[in-house]
Amino acid sequence: MIYYLLKGLHLLAMGAWLGASITSPLEILRTLSRGRPYVDLIPEQVARADKVLIPAALLTLLTGLGLMQTTQGFITAPWRFWAGFGLTLGLLLLAKLGLEPTKKRLVLAVQGPGEAAALGALRGRFIGLVTAWHVGFVIILVLMVYPF
Ligand code: HEM
Numbered sequence: 083m084i085y086y087l088l089k090g091l092h093l094l095a096m097g098a099w100l101g102a103s104i105t106s107p108l109e110i111l112r113t114l115s116r117g118r119p120y121v122d123l124i125p126e127q128v129a130r131a132d133k134v135l136i137p138a139a140l141l142t143l144l145t146g147l148g149l150m151q152t153t154q155g156f157i158t159a160p161w162r163f164w165a166g167f168g169l170t171l172g173l174l175l176l177a178k179l180g181l182e183p184t185k186k187r188l189v190l191a192v193q194g195p196g197e198a199a200a201l202g203a204l205r206g207r208f209i210g211l212v213t214a215w216h217v218g219f220v221i222i223l224v225l226m227v228y229p230f
Contacts, residue, residue: 088148095141098134100219106131107212110185114192114205121192128185135177143170162225169222173215180211 109127113120146167150159184207191201 085149085152088145088152092142092145092149095138095145099138099142102131102134102138103212103215103219106135107208110188110208111205114188118192121189124185124189139170139174139177143167143174146170160230162228162230166222166225169218169225173218173222176211176215176218181208181215184208184211 106127109131110124113124113127146163150156150163150167154160184204188201188204188208191204
């Protein structure tokens with residue numbers, strides 16, 4: 083019973099995390115392309131997305147740990163779940179140390195009298211980080227599903 087509850091929550095949280103991780107960057111890029119004054123909306127859009135992203139990420143991590151313990155136990159759990167755990171922490175770090183500051187710098191660059199080249203570079207960095215994040219997510223998904 084506990085197992086099915088944890089697994090259901092794990093899949094729901096994972097789906098919500100992935101969904102918001104796709105829609106939020108697309109919304110930010112769309113708003114950025116509209117320029118001023120629309121870019122002033124970005125902090126609000128980021129805050130709204132964070133209300134889903136942060137709890138969903140934490141719930142995915144916690145239910146994952148719960149599943150590991152209820153299925154095989156931490157010590158004997160297959161390596162792929164530990165690898166998934168490490169990569170999930172990596173995604174959280176990428177979001178905190180890479181994506182978050184880049185979004186802030188993007189908003190400042192659009193609001194100020196910045197050069198188009200600098201803005202283009204920041205936008206490219208944002209797209210690169212989002213892509214790296216999704217590559218990491220797909221790797222975790224494969225590790226979770228395929229019984230290596
Ligand atoms: C981006 C993060 C994650 C995604 C996308 C994800 C996805 C999934 C999926 C789709 C399954 C079902 C696999 C199946 O039934 O074939 C699963 C199961 C599982 N996940 Fe995750 N997971 C994530 C993070 C984690 C973390 C961080 C842990 C552990 C700390 C974890 C531990 C587990 C365990 C132990 C199972 C297997 C449950 C069973 O034996 O039925 N997951 N995960």
